[in-house]
Amino acid sequence: MSQGDITFAGPPGARAAATLGLLRSELGLTFRRLRTLVLLGVLAAVPVLIGVVVRIETGDGSPAGGPGAAGGGGPAFMAQISNNGLFLVFTALAATLPFFLPLTVGVVAGDAVAGEASAGTLRYLLVAPVGRTRLLLVKYASTLAFCLAATLTVAVSGLVTGALLFPAGELTTISGTTIEYSEGLWRALLIALAVAASLAGFAALGLFVSTLTNSGIAAMAGAVGLLVTVQILNTIPQLDAVHPYLFSYHWLSFADLMREPVLWDNLYANLRLQGFYALLFGSAAWARFAGRDISA
């Protein structure tokens, strides 16, 4: 066959630059959408709600519970909020991570490909031609960006609410030691990043589900259904043997960033687990999407 005169001479790196342009377009599509803003708004309300409730409960100014009480995640943080507003960040993340936060990720990831298919825009992207692998990568990248944005929304809302309603200053780690407020802020940022990374595996799973159907709603429901199922399995003691393989197994490891010194083992284990999920379901999504008939 003749090679014809179809040639594309672009400067080196032009394709990478073009993919960044597509990513920017994808981010615009995700974040300038009303649905996304509503999801983020709901997430932002959670720390405010917790803060107000704690403030009312401890209205007389007496601290609720001693510092560095029991180990573990949420409850220990919760008890410290009235001592230090920064703990509202940790509490809010611990409260939203098991369900609310991944729920919003399930909506965004589930809709990523299936939503374009049901709107018919997918066929126009493909004839542009966007490239199926490239589209999938950009969709995953923007879903991860949403994970980060969602987590930061909770964190920032918690930080601001905490600063407005409660005292600031030195804080006590889970290990019982004291750290500066500025050090606490760093830890808060690290925790937010750890939480965002915790969602990477489920985001890949949601994207895979999204390649299975031409209905955005079905894909969102499917992803959220999987989340609920996994979180229920997680509570069944008889399934102990399975738990380490569930994407949420290490989710509360972020609390280890509030130890002194930081216990990294579980944090790394979480990153490995998320990376494993991202690879597994990223590949599955690719395998499914690359050769699929697009007849929507």
Add this chain to the structure above:
Amino acid sequence: MDDAAVETRGLTKRFRGGQLAVDHLDLAVPAGAVFGFLGPNGSGKTTTIRMLMGLIEPTSGTAHVLGRRMPRAARTVLPHVGALIEGPAPYGFRTGRDNLLRYDAADPTADPRTRAARVDAALERVGLGAAAGKKAKAYSLGMKQRLGLAAALLRPRRLLVLDEPTNGLDPQGMREIRALIRELAQDGSTVFLSSHLLDEIEQVCTHAAVMARGRLVVQGPVAELAARAQGRIAVTTPDPGDAARVLKEYGVTDLTVAEDRVTGEPPPGDRDPAELTAALVHAGVRVRAFGLERGTLEDAFVALTGEGFDVTG
């Protein structure tokens, strides 16, 4: 193959349900043609176009677009192709301009530096300049079709594939879109226009292929196709009765008489119509007008398929 903008060999698509949507299709679209892809609804036009654009995999057979095998060469071929497939599909919550910016950003070979200018030019070209800042969900169907066309025109294209671009439009909208298609063809693009409207193909196209139930019925230059439909002899006369009798004697069949007009199928063989006029005059029939009516594509379709071109759904 170099001269064919689109060429398929034995192209077949059987859907998972067992539905044979396209059945051993051999298409040849000459470069530079305005190629009408004609067929009633459900005859396999969109399925064929999806295979040409690499959206679905053929069950068997091959498709070459601009000389390259699809879907394998999608990445190199499709930047040269503008397509409107089964109706427009804009992002409703984004403006018309945002829609085009996104579709252009999706093409890795499109130059981002000229993007804004090309988007505005495409919008102007289809007459959407004034509505560019409106959300696409507020567009009428006609405006959405235009937006789809604008997306196909973001870059100079060697091939435009337009799947029923006038579907759902009012007559005025249809005229405007057809005028635009003619313009585009004059600019040198090959146009592959699918339609279930015979007159649309006749008005716009140089070449045509006719599909029925997934099969190719015929293809070729429109003029040739129309010529295949035999023209009818038409005589205008104050003596229709006598005229009909004389014509019948000379082998004209399927005679119909309507007031002062007598029409019929010419006799088989290569008889010169002049013999008929001589015979009429000789028999004392007063003839006001005598002519051979040109066949239409519709006659050709009816003759070829033995069925009417009735469109359902």
